[in-house]
Amino acid sequence: MDGKTLARIVAVIFIALAVTATVVEMTRKQDKPGAAVLEAPAPSHGPLRDGLRRCQLLGEGALRDSGCLRLWTEQRDRFLGSKAPFVSSTSQPLPPLSPDANAPGAR
Structure with missing residues (x-):
């Protein structure tokens, strides 16, 4: 056999492999005609989200x-579904924590 024939x-x-792969891929997509596209829910803008966005921009200062x-406490409670009554971020502010309450050994 010479080089041209090989x-x-x-x-x-x-070419036969490429055509076979194309046919297999096209038939595979036809098997799932009604595949639902997942979409993110529409963002709900509110005082909590706006406040969290502000805290994000503050960075380490937050x-x-x-x-x-x-x-963050309110968001954590909402996420975890705590049984405590929900305190809206638009209600009266909580008293500030004492400086030693944030100390690593305070817990």
Whole structure:
């Protein structure tokens, strides 16, 4: 066998594999015609979200901000579904924590 014939055989095999892979892929997509596209829920804008966004922009300074600490507590309680009564971020602010309450050994 000379080089030209071998190259033609390899080219024919390559094309046959490409066509087979294309056909398999096209039939696979036809098996799932009604695949639902997952969409994120529409963002709900509210005072809690706006406050959390502000705290995010504060960066590391938010660790010392009593408002951010209150908002994080409220968000954590909402996420965990705590049994405590829900305190809205628009209601009266909580009293600030004492400086030693944030100390690592205070817990």
